[in-house]
Amino acid sequence: MxxxxxxxxxxxxxxxxxxxxxxxxxxxxxxxxxxxxxxxxxxxxxxxxxxxxxxxxxxxxxxxxxxxxxxxxxxxxxxxxxxxxxxxxxxxxxxxxxxxxxxxxxxxxxxxxxxxxxxxxxxxxxxxxxxxxxxxxxPAANKTILDWLRLPAQLAITYPLAYFSSPQPMAAWLTYHKEHLAEEAWVYVRIKAAGLEGSADTTAQLLHLRADVQAIVPYHPDSNRANCQLLKTKNATMNRQIVARHLTHRQLLQWRSSTEKGKVSNGTISSSLPLIVSCHNADSIDAANQLAGARLQQQLSPVIAIFLSPVLFTQTHPDVTPLGWEAWSELAELADMPVIGLGGLSPARKEQAMLHGGIAVAGIRQFFK
Missing domain, CATH: 3.90.79.10 (Nucleoside Triphosphate Pyrophosphohydrolase)
Structure with a gap:
């Protein structure tokens, strides 16, 4: 017994x-x-x-x-x-x-x-x-609510490096985003360069040139180390500009698979910054909820939002069937954190996103000046 x-x-x-x-x-x-x-x-x-x-x-x-x-x-x-x-x-x-x-x-x-x-x-x-x-x-439980309230109504996502056919694509990328980001914008810096170090350095240059913007940067197991090395030569203002790390859909599901198999602890996503996670369906939202709960329990930086996509047809992923507003709304209700609409949207759609359970919209083409 x-x-x-x-x-x-x-x-x-x-x-x-x-x-x-x-x-x-x-x-x-x-x-x-x-x-x-x-x-x-x-x-x-x-x-x-x-x-x-x-x-x-x-x-x-x-x-x-x-x-x-x-x-x-x-x-x-x-x-x-x-x-x-x-x-x-x-x-x-x-x-x-x-x-x-x-x-x-x-x-x-x-x-x-x-x-x-x-x-x-x-x-x-x-x-x-x-x-x-x-x-x-x-009360301590309200700290996460304050993190949620910091989120803007719209976020820009940078063009990938491959979009620029210039002989010096990094320089062209930097010039474009320096000139076309809106004032005080939140921007997900997604360069998709070959190396982490090169991406980090270009991100640092953009933040130095645009001290008014807030940046979300990709999560990488070595990202904390890389940024620490980078920020040794940069000022404290730039450090404060990086407000969150982005976890891809694949990274999220890999985390859940590893925890279910007992290979790693719930704290393996070793970001000292808040996280924003990409989700596409109910299964990934469930994984995001698990991650958010684990981090809250361990008093780690929270999952402050998810990108839920694609809402509508998008040129970035033309072969992916969009969710449509009704299905998107049903999925948004499942999330334990704020939901940001992504895919075929413009800033003018933010009120529509709110009516369907979201708090913000994000995108590339229509989110720059």
């Missing part, structure tokens, strides 16, 4: 508490409540929200909780899913289902001077820059 200590835990006996979290904002002003010292995680600020009842959807709970706590009616406002955060406390599990809700100017003017909620809790509107800078003490 198996000993008590070796018996598996019955997952169905662990209570899962689903909580709806409303990240309410008007432009760059965000609404926070303040937890009383007597409460769990007391003396901290928090986003509005509460427990999802058994007969409610997450969005229904958002509407009810916001009305009960503040009196604000958000029934007609668009709730954009940011993601889900899972926390295991042993005897219970908590799932925070987080939505971003932009209110109207009329709503903001009506509630901007409301210092206390209907339950007596203090309320305050804070500037996004100060919120992201950590000026407000939030």
């Amino acid at each position: 198996a000993s008590q200590t070796n018996m598996p835990i019955k997952k169905d006996s662990i209570k899962i508490i689903n909580v709806a979290v409303a990240v309410i904002h008007y432009n760059n002003q965000y609404l926070l409540g303040f937890r009383d010292a007597s409460q769990h995680q007391g003396n901290r600020y928090e986003f509005v929200g509460g427990k999802i009842e058994h007969n409610e959807t997450a969005k229904q709970a958002l509407i009810r909780e916001v009305a009960e706590e503040t009196g604000m009616d958000i029934n007609s406002n668009i709730a954009v899913k940011l993601g889900r955060l899972h926390h295991d406390y042993g005897d219970k599990q908590v799932c925070l289902q987080v939505y971003r809700i932009e209110i109207t100017e009329l709503q903001y003017e009506q509630y901007r001077n409301q210092s206390h909620g209907l339950e007596g809790q203090a309320l305050t509107w804070v500037d996004k820059s100060k919120l992201l800078a950590g000026d407000y003490n939030l």
Whole structure:
């Protein structure tokens, strides 16, 4: 007979508490409540929200909780899913289902001077820059939410090096992207050069020339080492410009395969920076959710978004059948992190992406000046 200590835990006996979290904002002003010292995680600020009842959807709970706590009616406002955060406390599990809700100017003017909620809790509107800078003490679980809020509404992806037929393709690549990136753009720097060192050096040159942009760079097992060597000769500003690493669909599935076979630990993706992952179907989204959960549990930098593609037909991959908005929306709902639309899109499609469960759009041709 198996000993008590070796018996598996019955997952169905662990209570899962689903909580709806409303990240309410008007432009760059965000609404926070303040937890009383007597409460769990007391003396901290928090986003509005509460427990999802058994007969409610997450969005229904958002509407009810916001009305009960503040009196604000958000029934007609668009709730954009940011993601889900899972926390295991042993005897219970908590799932925070987080939505971003932009209110109207009329709503903001009506509630901007409301210092206390209907339950007596203090309320305050804070500037996004100060919120992201950590000026407000939030529960630890909210750090990932702040990482999600840093994401822009659109991202540019650089042309591959092969696009430039110049005798000096690297120089042509650098000149084009220096001149055509929008101001303060987020850009996924995907050069596809032969060597990591050459790509890193060209990336460094671009960031030096465009100190206003934020860069996502490809993940490589040696990328941390390569960048450390590179940044020894570069300034600290450039270091801050690299905000995330990109994990390909193939790398993601290789990670999951290795962990399932027990070959490596969940921390093998050894990036000290947040990750953005490419997904194409439900299976890869499931893998991304597993990776995000593993990194959260080990207190590593989070998976802050996925590129979900292709939404529409794209010249980059003309032989791939696009998902279409309906199927894309169904897949986006499965993700535990923000979803970025990719494939045949333009910046003008960002509102359409939001209506279908995304938070941003990305692309190449139509995302440069």
